[in-house]
Amino acid sequence: MNELATAKRCAEKMWGSDSASKALGIAIDIREVGAATARMQIREDMVNGFDVCHGGLLFALADTAFAFACNAYDRVTVAGSASIEFLRPAKRGDVLIAEATEDYRGRRSGYYTVRIKNQDGEAVALFRGRCVSRDEPVVDD
Amino acid sequence: MNELATAKRCAEKMWGSDSASKALGIAIDIREVGAATARMQIREDMVNGFDVCHGGLLFALADTAFAFACNAYDRVTVAGSASIEFLRPAKRGDVLIAEATEDYRGRRSGYYTVRIKNQDGEAVALFRGRCVSRDEPVVDD
């Protein structure tokens, strides 16, 4: 319970200055420690030359969920690497949900999976992220 | 020479409707077949909760360079998967250059590397993309 409160405080702190995720219209929800849900609707200015959502913005959605999931422990944690498998195109107007979950958390490194689905529950992308933690708190009191 | 002209025409066609890359302020340059350079300046609305460029937008820059590099052959080509290694943070105001080059091109699949550097020539990220081509022209006359 206490841990979830910490996770939520870290998320609030990060969200306060996360201009990029706000500009993408992303909404974040933390219900569990080490996990996060991010929601984004595909706007007109998010489609690419083939009239589907730019892969980079699908990645950005997943990366946001990942960042909020791995920063739950009040230690500044940054992405070291990530990969994405594109399973199905997303179209303008689609509402995407990215669910980040923890695969493994070591002393300094963490490994997360993010699954992006559309409003019909269809799999859109599968993301994996590796992060590295520093000895620095997210929330400074 | 003819091939380069085709590559440039494909790029122009894609660019025409690529709202996402335009919204990110990306500029594209095609000087070689199977390669592309994308340029982006980190804006205020591109930084995350740790005050550095959102990793998703670094990925988006690389992914754009990748898309323009692999669509040089006038066959609609989409990303199948990609990965990124984050080497150094990018800050607001930084001008990033992403250079996409071809590692291998098979009958239907292609493999590309994209290197992102900042204005000082420092390595920011290393991206790898795998794409799949369809029997469909990019430029329809």
Add this chain to the structure above:
Amino acid sequence: MNELATAKRCAEKMWGSDSASKALGIAIDIREVGAATARMQIREDMVNGFDVCHGGLLFALADTAFAFACNAYDRVTVAGSASIEFLRPAKRGDVLIAEATEDYRGRRSGYYTVRIKNQDGEAVALFRGRCVSRDEPVVDD
């Protein structure tokens, strides 16, 4: 039940001619459709120049579990790509268990995760594989 029987028959068929997995001393177990468990003990001839298990052989163990998991549907299915995160070294004598599970299965492509643990239940490696199926049965009657 029938599906599990099919999965087991595919596994038997593959195992029959899988000289490589046999040479590595791997044992395979199929208890569920789309999943597989592979077991391997680190032998004297599996350690590298730093006296720990060669990363390639950890990968080979995971890759075997992956191959048996994704060939459960009686369609010849081969690896397209894979990645591995090395979490903890494995030593000579260690008994490793690799558990392959299915993340997503599309019409032709499939995505699997394999977790390798040692005899103490500690995480050793995290493997992800993408496979491609052909219109060809594994078991020819």
Add this chain to the structure above:
Amino acid sequence: MNELATAKRCAEKMWGSDSASKALGIAIDIREVGAATARMQIREDMVNGFDVCHGGLLFALADTAFAFACNAYDRVTVAGSASIEFLRPAKRGDVLIAEATEDYRGRRSGYYTVRIKNQDGEAVALFRGRCVSRDEPVVDD
């Protein structure tokens, strides 16, 4: 010149106790600092249930080239993660050459590409590895 001598000494030191690479019949050649060539012939006991070289052994070949390339600087360097794209099957009797080259080397992390080709010069696999260095010499005098 001196640096190449160091790289060769590190390789010799590692090779001395690398039972795994020897058991796979791999031969190593160091001609440049931060690069390595590994050669392996596909034996009878290296093919899988589909009668082609086990993907894990292709990975092992590439991983060996990677390990020798990244340990050129006399600091113990281990693989953190790696990925492989399978481009073309390798058959029993094929003689494979894996060429490892350095993409980027930071203070502690390094990034390498390994290309595997067969005796006809055809691309067989594309491998990427990330390594981490420790403050520990490879060659202890």
